[in-house]
């Protein structure tokens with residue numbers, strides 16, 4: 001398999017030197033993801049020389065202390081390990097800027113610092129602002145950047161912004177945030193992170209579909225029975241996560257962004273080219289074609305929400321969702337959601353797409369499975385065992401990224417019996433090197449000005465439109481659809497099995 005966006009296949013701008021300014025630089029995301037990603041880009045020789053990293057937060061840290069903290073984090077989590085020489089070279093370009101997000105003066109000082117720096121080093125004035133803060137500060141940061149003139153393109157340089165998730169909590173807040181973002185930066189300079197799009201296997205969906213002649217002719221309602229998208233997590237609300245999660249829930253935290261993005265990649269038409277808008281134009285059409293579950297009755301029929309009860313995961317007793325730390329004991333937030341989606345367009349009419357996402361399931365795994373229709377029942381069905389089922393193509397997003405195809409085969413022996421067998425491709429063994437972390441790819445793309453793997457404004461809003469109807473039905477006080485339950489460590493509630501059973505289908509066993 002090949003990567004669709006490799007420079008030798010697609011012409012793309014090579015990253016230019018720039019100043020990367022991270023708002024929220026003392027936080028978890030910067031330590032665990034952003035700095036290790038930049039470090040690994042440096043290891044792979046993909047970080048342009050002349051890049052400077054300026055971290056903004058309110059703690060009174062020095063440059064040296066900031067570097068030491070980041071080094072400790074990098075040693076723990078870096079994908080390729082920690083090489084002192086590479087780190088020292090990167091660390092000499094890392095600086096700390098102490099400022100409150102609301103403090104206008106802090107932005108003026110930052111602007112001055114960046115200009116002086118460019119002048120001293122002959123920089124072109126390229127700036128990449130990364131908003132890695134809690135969402136309540138997004139507006140302040142954007143408006144203050146504008147007031148300090150940092151949003152404007154410099155004489156010869158560019159100015160871009162990366163915004164972290166969550167991008168709003170419903171359609172209204174997402175539209176408001178889009179107004180603020182687009183009132184500050186042009187859409188072409190706005191990079192809304194969905195880190196699932198940076199995963200190697202998510203990028204490979206387009207290659208699998210459009211660079212292999214055997215799949216695309218069958219990728220439609222004539223040959224595909226249904227599609228399942230599963231995102232299972234075995235962890236619960238450890239590390240104080242309950243406070244944030246209880247205000248969000250599985251639908252808003254994972255489905256609105258990551259899983260609907262996967263659905264749109266699997267279902268979209270071939271784009272006219274691999275440009276950012278070429279690809280995103282096709283993805284957004286899928287979201288627009290989603291049938292809306294816009295009444296409590298439709299939500300009750302097509303969506304299941306649930307919470308886990310106390311149970312056992314890998315031999316450990318774990319509490320129920322409502323007993324978790326920082327979760328309201330009467331919470332009505334779903335830790336699990338299963339949906340039946342229909343895409344009303346020519347290609348997919350009548351083909352159900354089932355999505356399930358849950359915490360405290362037996363294992364951590366994200367995958368898409370394409371269930372092909374069964375063969376006509378004429379040849380092998382009279383035999384013992386018959387045909388053991390249709391072909392299933394599985395795209396494993398994480399962990400153990402890869403693709404497998406389930407086929408039926410003759411069991412060796414003198415009688416004719418059929419057994420399913422699996423053709424399996426693993427990224428880790430096929431290419432002899434580990435895949436880059438999603439944040440590596442996304443940071444490199446933002447520096448290069450390639451927004452293909454970032455969500456566009458209309459995509460975000462269409463996804464919220466779909467999700468909002470469901471949230472509204474759940475919060476409808478007259479007939480709220482029920483909250484199902486299941487023991488932690490099991491594969492979800494009985495109601496989610498019934499959702500598929502009504503269509504004569506079952507969830508794939510992972």
Ligand SMILES: NC(=O)c1ccc[n+]([C@@H]2O[C@H](COP(=O)([O-])OP(=O)(O)OC[C@H]3O[C@@H](n4cnc5c(N)ncnc54)[C@H](OP(=O)(O)O)[C@@H]3O)[C@@H](O)[C@H]2O)c1
Nearest residue numbers: 024025026027028029057058059100101132133134164165
């Ligand atoms: N952590 C992850 O793995 C992850 C994954 C995906 C998305 N995200 C998203 O990324 C964002 C950041 O998450 P996080 O986990 O890194 O958060 P975090 O650990 O709570 O860090 C928050 C950062 O914001 C700074 N900050 C807070 N209030 C400030 C203020 N008034 N003025 C200046 N600085 C202020 C903090 O600085 P001080 O230390 O100085 O207070 C800290 O650097 C969130 O939107 C989150 O949803 C995180």
